Amino acid sequence: MGELDPIKAATYQMVVMITVLCFLKKPEETFREIHRILMHDGKLLVARIEKGGIIAERYLARPDKGRFLSHAWFYERDEVIRMITGTGFDITSIDCRLGFCILTFHKSDDV
Secondary structure, eight states, rough: OOOOOOOOOOOEEEEEESGGGOOOOHHHHHHHHHHHHHHHEEEEEEEEBBTTSHHHHHHHOOTTTTTHHHHHBOOOHHHHHHHHHHTTTEEEEEEEEEEEEEEEEEOOOOO
16 A cells, blocks of 8 residues: 555645644644645634643543553643644634633634
């Protein structure tokens, strides 16, 4: 089986990431690629566990968190917003409750 072909630019209207950010080794690189594959006026939804929030603290306190969560990196809301807006997106909404945040962004063509 050969290599996968890259996704064509401006292919998707929306990208949804649910609890993915905390496992990315190079998040900015990922967001730049998402920007590339989104159509003009594309949307990005990032649902994530907030650093220092109730959910993250419970996960980190568990002695059985094992290999899966031991690799998770939780970010504060402002860190995530700076990271994503720095790769060509404008924030459109923030909804954070009990340490779980849903952030939505709009593709900016100003990059």
